[in-house]
Amino acid sequence: MSLKELLKNRKSYRHNFTDRKITKDELQYLMEAAYLAPSGCNLQSSRVIGVLDQDKLDKLAEIFGFAWAKTATAAIVIVTKPMALEGKGPSRHKEDFGAAAQNLWLAITDLGLATTWIQGQIENEKGEQMAEVLKVPGDYKVSGYFPIGEPSRETVGPKKMPFEVRCFLDEFGAEFK
Ligand SMILES: Cc1cc2nc3c(=O)[nH]c(=O)nc-3n(C[C@H](O)[C@H](O)[C@H](O)COP(=O)(O)O)c2cc1C
Numbered sequence: 001m002s003l004k005e006l007l008k009n010r011k012s013y014r015h016n017f018t019d020r021k022i023t024k025d026e027l028q029y030l031m032e033a034a035y036l037a038p039s040g041c042n043l044q045s046s047r048v049i050g051v052l053d054q055d056k057l058d059k060l061a062e063i064f065g066f067a068w069a070k071t072a073t074a075a076i077v078i079v080t081k082p083m084a085l086e087g088k089g090p091s092r093h094k095e096d097f098g099a100a101a102q103n104l105w106l107a108i109t110d111l112g113l114a115t116t117w118i119q120g121q122i123e124n125e126k127g128e129q130m131a132e133v134l135k136v137p138g139d140y141k142v143s144g145y146f147p148i149g150e151p152s153r154e155t156v157g158p159k160k161m162p163f164e165v166r167c168f169l170d171e172f173g174a175e176f177k
Helices: 003-009 022-034 054-064 066-070 093-111 125-133
Strands: 046-051 073-082 143-147
Touching: 003 066, 003 093, 022 073, 022 093, 046 054, 046 093, 054 066, 054 073, 054 125, 054 143, 073 093, 093 143, 125 143
Parallel strands: none
Antiparallel strands: 046 073, 073 143
16 A cells, blocks of 8 residues: 555544454564654654464453454554653653554554554553553553454544645645645
8 A cells, every 4th residue: 555545544443353363474564663663862762562362462452341352363552651861851752652653553554454542541540451461561651552453344434624624834724725
């Protein structure tokens, strides 16, 4: 898929996956996409955990609590911790995570697979329970959980606001024409 197609096709998927197994090579491709993302001061604050083990997949989905995630045949969990260089401003680990997550999502789309960026729903004890399952050291926090699989159905993504509402030419509010 071209980058343009990937950008257009990427969307959140919250339905059952087929039973198609994700291979280790595919998982590695996805993890590399996340790992190659830019980071503030190149501090590379995120750590990427690929999960194929069925018991761990089940536990993560159980903690998340949604039936569709239980059908995922792989998952990626990205964990981060604050990191900053003296005199270079605050930690950018949240932005680093965002860049890694978006790279990952595009790569998932590239393989004809699907996921959803699960963050808001695990910013509580669920994230901590997931960290326990994956033996994440205490100074790292689970930032995102991505259950992955082959979609079992076509879905239509949510409507985006019209381009003109959010994109301007030369100054805020000026029409792009
Ligand atoms: C920072 C962030 C946190 C998100 N957290 C969740 C979440 O916890 N659960 C969920 O189902 N989707 C979550 N999403 C996905 C958004 O709901 C989704 O991207 C948005 O509705 C737009 O839909 P689209 O991804 O199909 O374009 C999150 C997305 C972002 C960028």
